[in-house]
Amino acid sequence: MIKTGFTPDNIVYTPKNIVSFIAELVSSWKSVKVLDPAVGSASFFWNINERSKLEPSFTGIDIGPDIIGMAEDNLERFDFEYNLINNDFFEIKDKLVEKFDLIVCQPSFIQLKDVLTVDGYKFLNNEFAYLFASLDLLAEDGYLVFILPEQKSFFYSDYHLPMREFLLENYSVEGIISLPNDTFYPEATLKTCILVLKNCQQRSEVFFAKYSSDNADLILDNFQSGKFVKNLSEGFWVDASALADHNVSWTYDHFKSIERLKTKKEKSKYKIKKLSDVVSFKHDFDDFEEVMLIPKNPLEDVIFRSEFNDDDLDNYFTCIITDEKVSPQYLKLYLNSNAMKNERNLFSYGTFQRILNTFGLNSLLIEIPPLKIQNQIVETSNLSDKTYKKIKTLYKGFKSEIFNYDSLLNLMKSFEEIEDEDLFYKNLIWPFATSYHIALKTSADKNTQLENHFKLFEIIAAFNSIVLLSALPNDVFHEKKNYIFGEECLNFQKVSFGGWIGLYSRLNRIYRSFDKETLHILPFESNFYKKLTNKNIIQILNPIISKRNEKSHGGTMPEIIAQKSICELNRFTNQIFDVLTAYKSLKLIYPTNMEKSSGLYHINTKVLEGNSYDFDEEEIVTEDDMDTKLLYLYNGTTDERLKLKPELIKLLECPECGNWSLYFFNSLEESYVKYVSYQFEVHDHKAAPKSMDEILRT
Numbered sequence: 083m084i085k086t087g088f089t090p091d092n093i094v095y096t097p098k099n100i101v102s103f104i105a106e107l108v109s110s111w112k113s114v115k116v117l118d119p120a121v122g123s124a125s126f127f128w129n130i131n132e133r134s135k136l137e138p139s140f141t142g143i144d145i146g147p148d149i150i151g152m153a154e155d156n157l158e159r160f161d162f163e164y165n166l167i168n169n170d171f172f173e174i175k176d177k178l179v180e181k182f183d184l185i186v187c188q189p190s191f192i193q194l195k196d197v198l199t200v201d202g203y204k205f206l207n208n209e210f211a212y213l214f215a216s217l218d219l220l221a222e223d224g225y226l227v228f229i230l231p232e233q234k235s236f237f238y239s240d241y242h243l244p245m246r247e248f249l250l251e252n253y254s255v256e257g258i259i260s261l262p263n264d265t266f267y268p269e270a271t272l273k274t275c276i277l278v279l280k281n282c283q284q285r286s287e288v289f290f291a292k293y294s295s296d297n298a299d300l301i302l303d304n305f306q307s308g309k310f311v312k313n314l315s316e317g318f319w320v321d322a323s324a325l326a327d328h329n330v331s332w333t334y335d336h337f338k339s340i341e342r343l344k345t346k347k348e349k350s351k352y353k354i355k356k357l358s359d360v361v362s363f364k365h366d367f368d369d370f371e372e373v374m375l376i377p378k379n380p381l382e383d384v385i386f387r388s389e390f391n392d393d394d395l396d397n398y399f400t401c402i403i404t405d406e407k408v409s410p411q412y413l414k415l416y417l418n419s420n421a422m423k424n425e426r427n428l429f430s431y432g433t434f435q436r437i438l439n440t441f442g443l444n445s446l447l448i449e450i451p452p453l454k455i456q457n458q459i460v461e462t463s464n465l466s467d468k469t470y471k472k473i474k475t476l477y478k479g480f481k482s483e484i485f486n487y488d489s490l491l492n493l494m495k496s497f498e499e500i501e502d503e504d505l506f507y508k509n510l511i512w513p514f515a516t517s518y519h520i521a522l523k524t525s526a527d528k529n530t531q532l533e534n535h536f537k538l539f540e541i542i543a544a545f546n547s548i549v550l551l552s553a554l555p556n557d558v559f560h561e562k563k564n565y566i567f568g569e570e571c572l573n574f575q576k577v578s579f580g581g582w583i584g585l586y587s588r589l590n591r592i593y594r595s596f597d598k599e600t601l602h603i604l605p606f607e608s609n610f611y612k613k614l615t616n617k618n619i620i621q622i623l624n625p626i627i628s629k630r631n632e633k634s635h636g637g638t639m640p641e642i643i644a645q646k647s648i649c650e651l652n653r654f655t656n657q658i659f660d661v662l663t664a665y666k667s668l669k670l671i672y673p674t675n676m677e678k679s680s681g682l683y684h685i686n687t688k689v690l691e692g693n694s695y696d697f698d699e700e701e702i703v704t705e706d707d708m709d710t711k712l713l714y715l716y717n718g719t720t721d722e723r724l725k726l727k728p729e730l731i732k733l734l735e736c737p738e739c740g741n742w743s744l745y746f747f748n749s750l751e752e753s754y755v756k757y758v759s760y761q762f763e764v765h766d767h768k769a770a771p772k773s774m775d776e777i778l779r780t
């Protein structure tokens with residue numbers, strides 16, 4: 083018996099939905115002999131057999147004796163021909179005399195201690211060695227379907243280029259289907275893909291798609307029929323010659339970005355050029371040259387060499403601007419915009435430490451307005467930077483010596499003339515902007531003002547808690563449910579001001595314990611969660627609970643005392659609004675209706691932004707559908723979205739006064755569920771009774 087570290091308890095199983103998807107994918111091929119060289123539970127076998135019109139025979143190999151035992155047990159109940167071999171695949175492979183029409187496999191993803199040479203190529207990763215070793219067993223016109231880690235360098239590095247070329251020259255790369263980050267969660271959060279090869283001459287076009295359980299059937303249909311739809315996640319075809327370039331990454335994201343660039347070209351109102359056409363990349367410069375440093379990390383800012391104090395330029399691509407019609411300052415601002423950071427990111431590789439590849443760098447498309455507009459953009463940036471610094475200096479001076487107030491006062495007065503709404507609230511999501519406006523502006527009565535301040539803090543704690551709850555991975559939610567809501571959810575049957583803050587602080591603790599892999603599978607950048615779960619925010623919110631209790635017990639306060647409390651709270655408001663900038667690249671949206679055309683979803687949404695009621699209406703064109711009449715946080719550049727738990731937060735039009743308001747879960751009453759608004763709305767909302775479990779599960 084072979085001794086190995088692999089046991090039924092420690093291997094990663096291919097999830098059921100992926101096994102079914104692969105079984106569907108291969109069902110139309112005429113496969114008589116099927117091999118899984120890392121057979122594990124043998125789940126591929128019965129799933130493939132079930133869908134096959136032929137009567138295939140199956141061969142499975144696994145190094146783990148107990149694993150082979152498990153596969154035997156699993157296959158016993160089926161009535162098809164199979165042969166299970168307990169051996170090391172690399173040892174046994176040359177002894178197998180037959181060839182297979184179909185090889186399907188999810189090898190173990192392991193970094194090898196020693197280099198493994200297969201077909202003259204040296205491998206350091208078990209899974210790619212496995213892939214190459216399997217090729218020798220593939221019959222002519224046979225197919226190979228492997229699940230592989232997408233972010234590993236095999237798919238993009240120069241080192242692996244000869245291996246990729248080998249595949250293109252000797253086999254046909256048929257398709258690469260990207261799988262979601264959380265496919266193997268919680269065992270692993272690695273991004274993976276399905277690679278499909280055929281033992282024949284390279285076909286002219288290669289299929290790329292991004293799997294989700296909702297679009298699985300469409301992907302299969304498009305792959306089998308050779309269709310090209312506008313919704314790229316459902317599949318598109320790339321000229322096979324494009325895969326041969328050494329700077330190309332064989333990933334869905336990479337080719338999707340190239341497709342997106344085509345759309346950008348069609349849509350932009352300004353002239354568009356490739357970055358490589360307006361700059362020249364080089365390493366040696368004269369002292370007088372204005373050198374632009376483009377960070378290899380796509381999320382960092384582009385700077386000029388004159389702004390950089392170090393000599394070590396290893397983390398940057400260095401270039402000078404060669405097109406006279408492009409202002410260097412404008413180009414820098416353009417490359418640092420959110421949309422371009424996202425474009426840089428899509429052309430990057432690596433899971434945690436992302437690095438922009440040179441192909442991507444050269445392909446970035448730059449919108450070039452007339453020089454006059456470029457200069458105005460640069461001027462806006464310079465003036466606002468200058469004013470910002472001026473205010474900061476005056477502000478610090480004033481805070482350290484309050485009698486230095488006059489210059490700051492004059493400056494502030496000139497700002498006062500501009501409507502606050504336009505400036506400050508504009509970029510905040512609607513519930514915060516409105517509640518802030520209500521707290522500061524709508525009542526002259528100090529007691530009401532103070533109460534509205536408390537409501538502002540309550541809405542912040544409630545909203546952030548619901549966001550964190552909605553994003554929580556399912557298994558963490560179930561594991562920590564008692565900690566979050568108390569035994570039997572008792573702490574959450576009626577939520578008070580303190581209740582929301584308590585909930586927020588428990589969620590904070592959970593999020594702060596997440597490793598980067600877990601943060602990686604959540605929608606949006608991990609910084610978003612880091613900002614929302616900043617320790618300070620709880621330290622600020624906690625003492626406000628007792629202030630509010632004092633106020634509610636003491637009844638109406640003398641005006642001067644209420645004013646003093648408001649001043650104290652205002653200090654906290656500013657700090658909290660800093661945290662709320664986490665939402666700045668997101669929109670809070672409410673889809674009202676949706677249509678599908680050419681594979682894309684056209685979703686009409688209300689955008690809940692700024693202080694304006696009569697929400698803006700916006701059409702989102704996206705590859706994935708959304709539920710209508712629910713709230714989402716949405717990032718328009720990356721298309722990531724988070725559905726907010728609909729039983730905890732609702733946007734509703736009050737039947738009594740016709741206003742739209744956000745309603746938050748408040749309590750579970752005997753015959754209904756009560757929702758309250760922290761905004762203008764005075765009427766509560768009563769919904770049909772539900773159990774606590776139903777409320778929290780959705």
Ligand SMILES: C[S@@+](CC[C@H](N)C(=O)[O-])C[C@H]1O[C@@H](n2cnc3c(N)ncnc32)[C@H](O)[C@@H]1O
Nearest residue numbers: 088095096120122123144145146170171189190
């Ligand atoms: C990711 S698991 C396969 C899971 C399988 N698809 C399932 O869902 O049950 C990889 C399997 O490869 C086996 N394995 C790892 N190295 C091997 C080797 N050198 N030869 C044969 N089997 C090996 C492991 O024991 C493990 O069962």
